[in-house]
Amino acid sequence: MWNLTKEAKEKFSKCHLLPIHESDDDWKMALREAKTEREDLIARLKEELKEVKEELLHVLPGRFIPYVENGTLNQPTLPKKVREDYLQWVQETVKEFEQILDAAHEQTLHAIAYLPMAVQDVFAESLHDAIIERIEREGNTLHLYINTDSGFSTKSHIHLIFNDVIIEESDDLLQVGQLLIYYELQKTDEGFAFRVLFDCPEAEWTITMKGMNAQYYYRPMMYTRLRDEEKLEETSLTEYVSLLNPDYRYSLITPHLRSNINAFTDNLILDKGKFELGQNEIVVSVENQRFIYDLTEYNPIQFIYTDVYEDPYAHFNEPVPTEQIEAAALGNDLELQVRAWNTMYANPKALADIINRVLWKIQITEENQMMVSVYASHFYKSEILIEAVLERYRNLID
Structure with a gap:
């Protein structure tokens, strides 16, 4: 039995069809900004609801349908209890899909233990957003070549070899250029089964085979x-x-x-x-x-x-001498900045005084806010922030 299905993915994606403001304060801010910019926010939201109405009617629980029909589901007039109920439904749907992905991942981890090390190496990193570059069939062997430049794997070109294919099932033919989104590998009595949910175009593809192997290559x-x-x-x-x-x-x-x-x-x-x-x-x-x-x-x-992996960003992990860290972290040399922050991240206890000075002095901008928030949260968990710095970053700490 598969955890991963096209229907589960569609339910997850459709729960985000109509985002709404989550609180009274959010609505006040949105209405204020719309007034400042002379935008008819209410009319725009009505149009957004109209565009997704038909899809919503097929996916929403029945209790929300009246608010779709009368056009108030994404309006400030929506009763607070209904708004909170809708947001709760979205959160539960997201959590449900995350649990499906976790279960699919556990099945994959179990299955790859029975496969060659090359396959284990490939699945040790995410194949999400990899693109099919070539498809070759040779007897009952399928060769699938994928490019991961747009994805998350250090392996830039992966050749998956499905040996002794028993059956393939799909609601659409495999195509060069398709985007691999989610996947699940299972151990079966006959061998293995691999399911992929593709995008561009969307398709659910399942292949059952007796064995599997892989080859992979890196960008220099x-x-x-x-x-x-x-x-x-x-x-x-x-x-x-x-x-x-x-x-x-x-x-x-x-x-x-x-x-x-x-x-x-x-x-x-x-x-x-x-x-x-x-x-x-x-x-x-x-x-x-x-x-x-x-x-x-x-x-x-x-x-x-x-066939040799070299980390192109290894130089960013070279530590900065202690006496240069503060100036480097606050300076304009991007590479030195990154190295300085990484040095502090790796040694929070030893560099506590420097970290507190840097966090107190740094100017927080829209461009660096997320980065500073990540580091501040890490240093907070390391329990090295002084009270004044902690107060300054309280709203940014996760």
Whole structure:
């Protein structure tokens, strides 16, 4: 029996169709701001309710339907008891889905213990928001290639191999470009079962197979650094490969193939195949296949992967000398700032005096409020904040 279902996801997503203000103070503030900005808030809210009315009528408990029909569910005239009941229903629906995800996660943890270490490595990190890049079927084996650049895994390219497929069930065909949202892996008597809820387009896909394996690759550290500095587009292939660690092994991975890279010259020397970088296109030839990639759409740099993980942000964890922490945390050098805050985060007891001085002196802005709140909460739990600092941050501490 599956914990994860398309119906559960839809119920969860639809409970957020119509957000409403949660208190009288919120309404007063919203109405005041609308008056200042000369906005007809009431009319806008009526339009918002109208847009989602049909969907709400199918998902809301019956007790809220009259307030949808008369148009007051998201208006300030909604009785307080009804508002509180509606907000409670939203919270309970969210909690219910969180419990479903927790149960799916427990099933996945149980199942991966029976699978090869490579699969365990893949599922040790989240696959949420990964994108299907390639689908290949070979007899009763399915190869699913996913890109996690938009997701949360350090493994940038993952090749999932479903061996001895028994059955596939889906309300839509798998498609390149689909977004992996939620998933659950189960151990079965026959082997394993894997369920995924996709987006763009939405689909529930379940595959049952006797075995499963995986391969994965990383972006070189320099790729991430150049991307974060917005320098990827201006960096040539020749310049880029000169920055790579020559002791590592590299692969060329495109939307259609993977090949080992034997050497870097003006072009890439592939193990099996040929790579050509022209004025307007990239041409990759492997065996009897030839693939062309337009340079306006693809950067050859994005095709280079390695099997060695390097943390591109490791330098941010290098501690700042104690005598420099306060100046660095309050200074304008972003890298030194991050290192200083990380140093304080890791050593709250030893650096209590410095931490209190920094928190007292720092100017809280809209841009840094969330970051400061996270650190202040951590230092509060470490019980090192003096009373004056504690009072200043009381509203920001979680």
